[in-house]
Amino acid sequence: MLLYPRLPQQVASYLAEQLRSVPIEEAARQAQLEHPEAFYTPTGGGRIPREALGELRHLLLARAKEAQYPAPSGEEHRLAFDTAAAIELHARMDIGPGEAAKPGLWDFLCCVLACDLVRWRFPGGPEGTGVDRFLGGRRNTLQRLWWRSFLLHDPTGEDPYSLLRRLGEDELVQLMERPSLAGNSRLTRVVAVQFLKIAQLHPRITRRLLIREAQKRLMRLSSFTSLEAVDDSDLDKAVAAVFAEVIESVNRPGNV
Numbered sequence: 001m002l003l004y005p006r007l008p009q010q011v012a013s014y015l016a017e018q019l020r021s022v023p024i025e026e027a028a029r030q031a032q033l034e035h036p037e038a039f040y041t042p043t044g045g046g047r048i049p050r051e052a053l054g055e056l057r058h059l060l061l062a063r064a065k066e067a068q069y070p071a072p073s074g075e076e077h078r079l080a081f082d083t084a085a086a087i088e089l090h091a092r093m094d095i096g097p098g099e100a101a102k103p104g105l106w107d108f109l110c111c112v113l114a115c116d117l118v119r120w121r122f123p124g125g126p127e128g129t130g131v132d133r134f135l136g137g138r139r140n141t142l143q144r145l146w147w148r149s150f151l152l153h154d155p156t157g158e159d160p161y162s163l164l165r166r167l168g169e170d171e172l173v174q175l176m177e178r179p180s181l182a183g184n185s186r187l188t189r190v191v192a193v194q195f196l197k198i199a200q201l202h203p204r205i206t207r208r209l210l211i212r213e214a215q216k217r218l219m220r221l222s223s224f225t226s227l228e229a230v231d232d233s234d235l236d237k238a239v240a241a242v243f244a245e246v247i248e249s250v251n252r253p254g255n256v
Contacts, residue, residue: 001044001096002046003046003099004105005035005105006104007037007111008039009103012104012111012134012135015111019115024070027118030115030116031057031116032113034112035108038108045099056088064081066081067081069081070116082169086161087161087164089145090150091149100143100150104136107135109142110133110142115134118142122141144176151175151185151188171208174212175188175215178219180219180222186235187235191215194243195243198210205247214242217242
C-alpha cells in the first residue's frame with residue numbers, strides 16, 4: 001500500500017478559495033508534485049515516489065485531453081473523463097478504502113497535483129468552481145471517482161470495470177449518494193447488475209426512473225433488514241424482487 005501526501009485542512013481550504021476562479025491555464029501552471037505544507041502519515045505503507053505522482057498526473061491529464069481539455073466539454077465528454085479517470089485512479093493508486101476515506105489525501109491531489117483538472121471538470125458559475133470539488137469529501141472531483149471504481153470493481157470479470165463503463169452519470173450518482181447503501185460494495189454491484197439487466201428487458205421505462213425508484217425501495221428495505229448479513233444468493237433475489245416491484249408499480253395505471 002502507498003502513502004500519499006496530505007494537506008492540513010486550513011491549507012487546503014485556503015488553496016481551494018484561491019484556485020476556484022483562476023483560469024484553467026493559470027491553474028495548470030500552479031499544479032505541482034509537492035507542497036511545503038504537505039505531510040505523510042508515519043505508518044501504513046511506503047511513501048509514493050515523486051516520479052509516481054508525476055505519472056499519475058500525466059495519466060489523468062491524458063484522459064482529460066481525450067475529453068477536450070482545456071476546452072469546455074459537453075456531458076458526453078465529461079462522463080468519458082470520469083469513467084477513464086476513475087479506472088486510472090483505482091488501478092494505479094494502490095490504496096485501500098481506509099486510506100481513501102481520509103480527506104487530506106484528496107485535498108492534496110485536487111488542490112496541488114491536479115488543480116487545473118478540477119477547474120476544467122467543474123468550472124462552475126460566476127464564482128467559479130465550488131470549493132467542495134477541491135476538498136476531500138463525497139463531492140471531491142477525484143475522491144468520488146475512486147470510490148465508484150472501488151465499489152463497482154469486479155476482479156473476477158473479464159473486464160473488471162465493465163459495470164462502471166456501462167452506467168450513466170445519474171445512475172452512478174444514485175448508486176453512490178446514499179452512504180447506507182453505497183457502504184456495502186457487494187450490494188452496490190448486485191444493484192448495478194440487476195439494474196442493467198432490467199433496463200435492457202424494459203427499454204420503455206426510463207433508466208433514471210428505474211434506478212431512483214429501486215434505490216428508494218432499497219432504503220426502506222435496509223431500515224429493517226441487514227443487507228450486509230444476507231448471503232449472495234439471497235441478496236440477488238432480494239434486489240431482483242425490488243426491481244420487480246418497481247416494474248409492477250410503473251406499469252400500474254396512475255402510479256409511479
